[in-house]
Amino acid sequence: MFWLYNLLILLSIPVFPLIKLKSKKRGNVSLKNRLSSFVPPKARGRILLHAASIGEINTCKPLIETLKDRIAITTFTDYGLSRARKLFPEVPSRVIPLDFYPLTKSFLKRGRFRKILIFETEIWLSLLRSAKELNIPVYFISGKISEKTFKRLQKFKPFIFPLLSNAVFLAKSETDAIKARQLGFKETRVVGNLKFAFTQPEKVPLTVKGNRKIILWGSTHEGEEELAVKTHYYLKSKGLNPLTIIAPRHINRKIPTPPSQTTFRSQTKVVEENVEFYVINTIGELSSLYAYCDVAVIGGSFVKGIGGHNPVEAAAWKKPVIVGKHVESFEDVVETLQIPKIEASQISETLKKLLSNEAERENLAEKIHKNYLKQKNVLEKILKAIGESD
Incomplete structure (x- = not known):
């Protein structure tokens, strides 16, 4: 089934221009960049953080600021990438490669990433399999699983279980943690919502x-x-x-x-x-x-x-x-x-x-x-x- 999934990914490439037209809310998805496994030299050997788009990058800002000397960023959209580069020009970043096994395996090999952090629940099967084969630890941070997502993933549990069993799920809530355990994550832990990670500034005059x-x-x-x-x-x-x-x-x-x-x-x-x-x-x-x-x-x-x-x-x-x-x-x-x-x-x-x-x-x-x-x-x-x- 994993190879059927990759075949479907491969067959989706010709329709990427249509996907781009329909994805205005989340931003464009660059086909050229998604078909590349290039890793910026400065990113190699770092922690890889994947945050889908603009809102996710904004939420991850406190985490990125803390780890900016040891982190690299991938986003799903060009808009998210632009936001990451504007906020953190010193942090290497790119859009994530298409979730096609040869690409993800090559990308992770080139990157020699120490660990992978995935914000919320971006489950990319080829990425997870590649990380498992290369012994790269995977953490879902501020993880959430909606009821709709949970029901969909349950249907494919025998298929995804071997991939999730290598990942740690750091949940927003106990409800999310319970769902993650049922899906087969290696370890689950409730840490809370990253949106609460706010550093109070000094008062400005008024x-x-x-x-x-x-x-x-x-x-x-x-x-x-x-x-x-x-x-x-x-x-x-x-x-x-x-x-x-x-x-x-x-x-x-x-x-x-x-x-x-x-x-x-x-x-x-x-x-x-x-x-x-x-x-x-x-x-x-x-x-x-x-x-x-x-x-x-x-x-x-x-x-x-x-x-x-x-x-x-x-x-x-x-x-x-x-x-x-x-x-x-x-x-x-x-x-x-x-x-x-x-x-x-x-x-x-x-x-x-x-x-x-x-x-x-x-x-x-x-x-x-x-x-x-x-x-x-x-x-x-x-x-x-x-x-x-x-």
């Missing part, structure tokens, strides 16, 4: 004049700024005196706030009492600015098609956090932290209740932060499990 409650809308998208403005005026009508800080995900977009009531981070770090909206049009400061808010609202979650953004940065500052219903990309993080998911129509009343009740704000912040503390050492657990802790 002075807000007047006795005001601060709402920070982080990483907002089109449609969410309008919601923030509408909510702001609702809270004003109820006798509250909020300052609404808006940090758009893309800073060059025009934000629909009244010019006479708005000031920008690039212009000043002091917010006067007559300012209603403070727009963060600078890069790299959002995670620090969460330190100043009374409530954090995470964007990308009140409109469809985005999937939300990481709430860990706000949780680390011990802030009450709320998100919208559309958090598909961070569902596991939101559930673990027990962050309330709110409909857009409920946001005004929810914020009114939180801003009017200090005890309720503190209780929510305490609960979320406590859950965060249980998870924050995930990077240390992963490094220890793969034998790379100093």
Whole structure:
């Protein structure tokens, strides 16, 4: 069956241009690079980390930063490769070769990799077989197995069992670990979700004049700024005196706030009492600015098609956090932290209740932060499990 799989891989090569056209969401897949087993000279003898695309590279950032002098990166998409090279120009990287046995065997032989780290659950059968034959240890880090994936893999368990029996599964949760054990992984261990590996930065300067409650809308998208403005005026009508800080995900977009009531981070770090909206049009400061808010609202979650953004940065500052219903990309993080998911129509009343009740704000912040503390050492657990802790 392994050779039938490779035959199907071989036969898929002529349709790669079609795959490229259909893969816009995850980025392009370069056929030329996928058919090469070239290994950058600097990558040889290193640890190989495979992370599929942009989101996976972003999540792996703390791990890559820790291991950057001893790691090489492969991605599945050209977009992921571009992101890896932008963040880590000093780390050798390339797209992963097509999962065709002669290619993967040649690639791993040339690379002489000490070990292979696979983020989440990218199961490539030829890669796993090649690693087993070359005695290269394989670790699935921050591993997850959805119910759909589990059912599909169970059908091929007799076929994949010999390949998985050489791999260690470092699971996000006990649920994922149980599935991994049933599939036949050599060893399973719960280490947690790498998305929790956040290093809290130093506070950047900000002075807000007047006795005001601060709402920070982080990483907002089109449609969410309008919601923030509408909510702001609702809270004003109820006798509250909020300052609404808006940090758009893309800073060059025009934000629909009244010019006479708005000031920008690039212009000043002091917010006067007559300012209603403070727009963060600078890069790299959002995670620090969460330190100043009374409530954090995470964007990308009140409109469809985005999937939300990481709430860990706000949780680390011990802030009450709320998100919208559309958090598909961070569902596991939101559930673990027990962050309330709110409909857009409920946001005004929810914020009114939180801003009017200090005890309720503190209780929510305490609960979320406590859950965060249980998870924050995930990077240390992963490094220890793969034998790379100093």
